[in-house]
Amino acid sequence: MGDLEIRPATTADVPAIVGMLADDALGAQCESPDDLTPYLTALDRLTADPNQHLVVAVREGRVVGTLQLTIIPGLSRMGATRSIVEGVRVHASERGSGLGTRLIEWAIATSRRENCQLVQLTSDATRTDAHRFYERLGFMPSHVGFKLQV
């Protein structure tokens, strides 16, 4: 396979990102690939925020992965900065290729560069394959993740 590049997402990447978000057992019913307007609005907001890093992984000119990293300063742990990983997606054609590992390694390296002391993420309790993947990368499943729709 060709070289992989991980770079900030642009407007032109939005259709491919939304395609990957929708191609997911849990995400399918939450997305609207036929109307990209809300996604483009969200991308504008992310691009304007220096604490947000929405990236795509590109191989041979094709978007094959995505991830959102948010840098969060805070007071606890002696004023520690943490990062949160959201929206990790790997294109169906790339599963098992090590791309997920490359994306998370990118998130960890960027978090270090941004002086984070902690990288966090939550994973749906039903995604047991993902849990093994994160544990192999050194993440500890130490917390319960709660969500409330408002």
Place this chain on the structure above:
Amino acid sequence: MGDLEIRPATTADVPAIVGMLADDALGAQCESPDDLTPYLTALDRLTADPNQHLVVAVREGRVVGTLQLTIIPGLSRMGATRSIVEGVRVHASERGSGLGTRLIEWAIATSRRENCQLVQLTSDATRTDAHRFYERLGFMPSHVGFKLQV
């Protein structure tokens, strides 16, 4: 008990906030109440960021609670904005007073005002009392929370 006010944290609140962060079974060994410098630096960074809301609960002039709410735009779920609650602390003298509920209700109301569709938080797997508290407030323990120290 007197009236309760929930308002943005200021420099003068930092000693009380750090006191509450340190007065915690899990947090005690992570804090340095004798040197507030890193906390004041973190507060400056939070205050400058419109997506950050570090608040204190004040009763009769005394800081008795704190919470950090972060607003996170994103592409998934049709460009949904979510919020993340971190660093919830209630002073020992106020436990059982309903202050925790008031703080979380403030976070939910603020999240709605900021057009969030989802409020998220993680809680250490050992804090079973906290888990019951969040479930009573409508939160679903649907996710596993992973952390990696970097």
